[in-house]
Amino acid sequence: MSEQSPVLPYAKAASTAYDAALEVIASVEPRIAEATRQELADQRGSLKLIASENYASPAVLLTMGTWFSDKYAEGTVGHRFYAACQNVDTVEALAAEHARELFGAPYAYAQPHSGIDANLVAFWSILAHRVETPALEKLGAKSVNDLTEQDWETLRHELGNQRLLGMSLDAGGHLTHGFRPNISGKMFHQRQYGTDPETGLLDYDRVAELAREFKPMVLVAGYSAYPRRVNFAKMREIADEVGATLMVDMAHFAGLVAGKVFTGDEDPVPHAHVTTSTTHKSLRGPRGGLVLAQEEFAADVDRGCPMVLGGPLSHVMAAKAVAFAEARRPEFAEYAQRIADNAKSLAEGFLTRGATLVTGGTDNHLVLLDVRSFGLTGRQAESALLEAGVVTNRNSVPQDPNGAWYTTGVRLGTPALTTRGFGSSEFDTVAELIVDVLSHTTAGTTKAGAPSKATFVLADGVAERTHARIDEMLARNPLYPGLELT
Structure with missing residues (x-):
């Protein structure tokens, strides 16, 4: 069991800052101030296991609430389309510097507003590097503005006629890895690779076969719900063999890369041509995006604005710089290792209680629980757990028989509760509580009496006893200890 969480550094100053901020907000719209207070209370009182969520430090959070929000700054450092951007230049340069040092990357671009923005910047940077630039050189033009209408139509056809190979959504990939309803599935001719139907693990030989057959321009690696590590050296070998650009989306596990839990072949940055990430999740920063690149793609990524992005969020870039600075401290590496250790404890807790896990376990930050053995859909399990105070996502x-809406699984991650100080014994208890709740949940029926994939019945008293045990654990590991609002 973990020790009592230490009082947050500068807790008194943070308390004063938030009290003052909420007082100012309440003077204009008190309902927003109240919702903000309630959100803190709700987060403090629930067991947050959503793998894509975390708790940013007060320093990161407070950095976002400044007058940098008021400044337009399209362009790049030293080359803006607006005047008086010298302070934004400082902020963006510091964010990029910290990111380069943190990840050992030659180039970093801190402007993307989100993970999908980062991926769009990456996709279009790759297309610009591999299609647009050679076409302009061949036509003797400096930019697309110099092309004739016919030349431009030819270039547009080339840009929109490329191939992408990414991980399928049900195997653990992300919407932006070529899922047809997503923009990535519309802008590319796409194919998707899955996992071995028996083990649930990536089959690199099969990925290589698909790549040789499909010959993609872009090979996307990375995941949002795959509970294992990836050999990015092998993915680069596959990409090189077919002449593809390797793009890695490390949004979910960036904190494990920053904390040097993933090294060597499991560190994507040295192997990928372009690496994208969010800056929250396991990295514990503000909500935003990041692109890292090898030198050959740096100039193309640097055109993210105006290619894909508009005005950068300068206040969020400032918060990214603060978060990256925090992640460069030795204690962040210790935190990242605890994330992985706690995920193993959570997985073992499920397995010893007879639950079924996709791939049979984990060696990253997340666990994917198959709830068919409980007779439930993912949606029913998610809802029952929420009623009992456990926040997850279906x-x-x-090969999910219930599709992407109802699903058959529940994804659980350890970054947020690890931030609160939870250790191995607590995560074993978490597994016990989840199995208990799901074992006492039955599928509901529709109004017509037919089986339902959404409704559920939780046995009497289960939610109450689960909340009581959760409250005990949360009291030992308070969120933002020492931060008190009046």
């Missing part, structure tokens, strides 16, 4: 499993 998720597809490989």
